[in-house]
Amino acid sequence: MRLPTFEYRQWYQKELNTFEEIEKILLKKEISNSDICYRGMADYNFVGISTFYRYYLQQNTQLKWEDTNVGHNTIIPLPVIDDSEYSSQSLEILDVFYQNLLSLGSKKLSLNTIAYLAQHYGLPTNLIDFSADPKVALYFACQEFPEQDCIVYEYDIYKFVKNMYSFFKSGGHRSFVSKPDGSVMTNEEVAILMKDKMTVIDREVAISTPILKLDEIVFSQRILNQKGTFVYINEPxxxxxxxxxxxxxxxxxxxxxxxxxxKFKAEILSYLKIQGIDFDFLYPKTDGDSNLSTITAAVDKTKKMLSIP
Structure with a gap:
């Protein structure tokens, strides 16, 4: 299966050539309340795509690829994908999964939570995992492919929200910043509107940063330990x-x-283990939780209904 590549990341890339650099920049970095989050990938050549993007390409191996201008006069080969079809198929998986959950006795859940459960229990979604802790991202970057260089993304995951806020605050879309009585929202009201709009998975919004309600999540300890958060990209x-x-x-x-x-992967994993960050910590046991059988049954049923491998 052919996957996209992206050779232009050197623009904002830093290679960490000593363990001391890795330690200073990532291993000893304090977790702050900022919006900066991290994503680790075990092979440097991997790009940031969702499990659904990968699944879609697996199911559509005859897609035409074209040289595409992605901005700044940069041309890369990308598959030609119908945005509407891509989005609807992604959402169909979540809808079928949710109906199966309900039929097995689940309570009502938000779309954010449905997507999270689908993501972590084996269904392809358009969520891309991040962590507020760079050490967690380093673990995921180093746990596989010991012979491959790896990569850690450092990213402001609320950049979408902030960009939209700036646009709307400037009056870029008056139908949103105007109240029913014709008055204009204050900057504070626009900020709240944008956060509400861009932190939930919306069927009409392609990119968001969904916030999870932990009281809806069965295995929330996993999220807490991984300090997990997500970017949702429902477009190719x-x-x-x-x-x-x-x-x-x-x-x-x-x-x-x-x-x-x-060459630093093994040393990083040893360092992290001493810090208590290993597989058992990031994937705490869920034995005895009766909801696990409901989730896995709904996943299996969804896969059969939609012919998902």
Whole structure:
């Protein structure tokens, strides 16, 4: 199966060539309340795509590929995908999964939570995982492919919200910033509106940063330990492409890629284990939770109904 590549990340990439650099920049970095989050991938050549994007390409191997201008006069080969079809198929998986959950006795859930459960229990979704903790991202970057260089994304996951806020605050879309009585929203009211709009999975919004309600999640300890959060991209667009085109500046707050040579992977994992970050911590046992059988049964039923491998 052919997958997209993206060779232009060097623009905002830093290669960490010593363990001391890795330690200073990522391993000893304090977790703050900022919007900066991290994503680790075990092979440097991987790009930021969702499990559904990968699944869609697996199911549509005859797609035509064309050289595409993705901004800043950058041309890359990408598959020609119908955005509407792509989105509807992604949402269909979530809808069928939810109906199966309900039929097995689940309570009502938000679309954010449905997508999370689908993502973590084996269904393809358009969520891309991040963590507020760079050490967690490093674990995922180093746990596989010991001979391959890896990568850690450092990204402001609320950039979409902030960009939209700036646009609406400037009056860029009056139908949203105007109240029913004709008056204009204050900046504070627009900020609240944008956060409400861009932090839930909306069928009409292609990109968002969904916030999970932990009281809806059966295994919320996993999210807590992984300090997990997500970017939702319900269109056939690479995360790398979004990061690359978000600014023409070499440096932009909340946009950095760290390339880490393969020779440091084992040492990083040993360091993290001493810090208590290993598989058992990131995937705490769920034995005895009666809801697990409901979720896995709904996943299996969904796969059969939609012929998902």
């Amino acid at each position: 667009t690479l995360l790398d492409q979004i990061m690359y085109t978000s600014s023409s500046d070499t440096y932009e707050y909340g946009r950095k890629l760290y390339k880490i040579p393969a």
